[in-house]
Amino acid sequence: MNFVPKISLSACFCLVAGSLMTTKLSQPQSTLAKSLTSTSTNAPYFKVLESTEIPPYLTNCPSNGLCSRLPPDCMTCNTNYSCVYGKTATFDCKVKPYVHCVDENNHEQENFTINMTCQFCWQLATSDYVCTNSTNCMTVSCPRQRYNATCTVRDHIHCLGNRVFPKMLYCNWTGGYKxxxxxxxxxxxxxxxxxxxxxxxxxxxxxxxxxxxxxxxxxxxxxxxxxxxxxxxxxxxxxx
Structure with missing residues (x-):
């Protein structure tokens, strides 16, 4: 005669519930342990990426030259709101990142001052900027035709406002006829x-x-x- 032990329903429920609780509690612990292990072997989460890309303005900036002689694209200047149009004024400037320049004593500096005429770029003399030409207008028409040109200030000229600006110019192109x-x-x-x-x-x-x-x-x-x-x-x- 085989003896079969009798287990009550309440006991079975406790065993099943206990096993489920053990499984649920073990999963976060294993996940936490795994995350700690992976964090300790990999690089830190907050990592500073060093960019090797050269800024486009840097190719026009001479190295270790006088800061006051740098092209305008190599510096950032504060606007002098007290300057008088047509008069020479002083502007506080700072070199852009990766630009190296020196003062008159050959000491490297970042902050410096420059002197320039208080006027906007579009008010410069025609010899201080270069404009696009047009071959679609008539130079011998009456009245003489104008065209929309895009003008760019020369690198060694300092001025206020945008260095690229539109301007209406007279049609003055030539086809090579003498x-x-x-x-x-x-x-x-x-x-x-x-x-x-x-x-x-x-x-x-x-x-x-x-x-x-x-x-x-x-x-x-x-x-x-x-x-x-x-x-x-x-x-x-x-x-x-």
Missing amino acids: WSTALALSITLGGFGADRFYLGQWREGLGKLFSFGGLGIWTLIDVLLIGVGYVGPADGSLYI
């Missing part, structure tokens, strides 16, 4: 329309060719018009 050549062709071969063909005005050139220069009238008129600069290249450019 005034002296056009005048010489008008005097010698103007009856055959050579001057008009040279300037790219082939319709007028054909008219002069088939009319024999208007029996000299067209030749005389073109000599006068080209001589005073009224007749120019067909592309709308200026003479050289």
Whole structure:
């Protein structure tokens, strides 16, 4: 006769509940232990990344030169609100990161002062900035055409405001045509329309060719018009 031990229902419930509690409590402990182990073997969580990228302005900044001679892109200056337009004023400046410069005693410094004229960049003389050109406008039109240009201040010039600015300029481009050549062709071969063909005005050139220069009238008129600069290249450019 086999003896089968009797276990009460309450005892079974306690065993099952105890095993579940043991499993649930063991999981956080193992996870915590694992996290501590992985943290101790890896690098710290807060890690400062060192950037090896060179700032674009640094290529234009001379090393160990005078701070007052640095290009404007190499420094940051405070605006002097008390300066008078057109007068020389002093501005407090600081070099940008990674820029090294010295004073008159060859001592490295970060903060320095510069003297410059109190005026905005778009108020500079035309020789102090470079502007884009346009080949889509007519230089011989009346009134003379203007175009929207983008101007950039030269590196050694200091000024207030944006160093790149828009400006309306007169159309002044050239296609390589010489005034002296056009005048010489008008005097010698103007009856055959050579001057008009040279300037790219082939319709007028054909008219002069088939009319024999208007029996000299067209030749005389073109000599006068080209001589005073009224007749120019067909592309709308200026003479050289």
